[in-house]
Amino acid sequence: MNLYPVRAIYMAEIARVRRTLLQSIVSPVISTSLYFVVFGAAIGSRISEVDGISYGAFIVPGLIMLMLLTQSVSNASFGIFFPKFSGSIYELLSAPISYLEIVIGYVGAAASKSILLGLIILATASLFVPLHIEHPFWMLLFLVLTAVTFSMLGFIIGIWADGFEKLQLVPLLIITPLTFLGGSFYSIDMLPPFWQGVTLFNPVVYLVSGFRWSFYGISDVSIGASVAMIALFLAVCLATIAWIFSTGYRLKP
């Protein structure tokens, strides 16, 4: 493994974030703050505690997860889609680097940005509601693993997409609905039994539940299931990326 190319890709991607600071960092923070005002303060004040936690505090992990998933996917997908679109990907393909180095560079940069964003949102949330983190190590682990996994998913989408429409399609039609239905704003105990069963097929439930557990020690599903789910997701994404590079899918004719 040669670290120079990894660093070159990583730094170039971070520079892109810096150029688009407003869109990258400020806008997710503003939209999260809006969620806090609407759900936390306006609606939350009429909802009694969930599992012994005030509603405002209850939704914090879910909101961070929501941003983490959508931002990871959109950062990473755009990062690799843009050179493909502009044609400058020729350089990446002709460089003496392995696919692992390419992935570490792009996914690493996208995940770094999402993690930073997650921490900023966490800090913002602490201004609105009293926060309490029971398992800080697990909290960070979930944060990092989720950011990395979904940045990989974004990377795959960026390679698959052959137009801006497709680039938007997956986040809009799949990621966002799954997150909203993944228990970001509610505990799945609140659902009728049938829908509780259906929800268990939604992978995001496991992520939100595990993340919430790291904050408050309460979860909808067992913590083991949450970790297993992330590991499974990570493995699927890694395998897909390995396949993409070994076949040259959508990269090499």
Next chain:
Amino acid sequence: MNDPIIRINGLTKTYDGGFEALKRVDLDIQRGEIFALLGPNGAGKTTLISVICGLVSPSAGTVSVAGHDIISEYRAARAHIGLVPQELTNEAFETVWNTVSFSRGLFGKPPDPAHIEKVLRALTLWDKRNNRLMTLSGGMKRRVLIAKALSHEPRVLFLDEPTAGVDVALRREMWDVVRRLREDGVTIILTTHYIEEAEEMADRIGVINYGKLVLVEEKTALIQKLGRKQLTLQLHTPLAQVPEGLAPFDLALADEGSTLVYTYDAAAREEGEHGIAALLSALKTANIRIKDLHTRQSSLEDIFVDLIKERA
């Protein structure tokens, strides 16, 4: 060090749609030469370069660069190569300095600001180093692509139509850049449809058409071998037809009989009986008086058009 720097054996590329872009191409590129790949649009020039550089997977055959197979030892092979693509592709928002430094890192080399400065100065980009790429003219953008390709000190440089859409002054400047690189020992492979470019620059020329390498030859040998000369004779009195005594010569009348054109090749020049001297004495015998005469050597362009026509 007489091994070829690039060795291509039986290279074939069939695209998914079934289009055969390259058909069993064999080619050796020698160290330090400038090799021009000529061919009409769609002949397979870019596909050939793309396979060597790793942008397109070969269907069959092998390519090695400096003795390293481009697939099994892609790191070692690609580290030798710099590629300047045909189309102007840039990260519009980056600065010249950053994008060229990025390329060096991408090719696995540690940062070397002195080398980047040298490359930018050589391409007269130094004053623009802090400009964003989108603010540059087309010619400047092309220089940036060359600077990117040279950022990691490659031993082989591929230039895919380097002067397409570039004005005459800049084209000459690019040729100078290429010559200087050759003096530094860089092997250069360029594709072009400007014959002038190949004629001006190349040591050897390969002609590719319909995915087949139809000819590879030293430039001078090619011109000598295939070059036809024309002798144009302005006559004192127009002729209605070529006199019978001159039938052995390949003659044609033009300008309503006032001009006689003799086409001959290098071989005919050697043989006495069809040479110019023989023709002139035959003309004297036929009592045809000449006002003026001039000869013309056919250019690579004529040769090329003939070749493509013949093999099509």
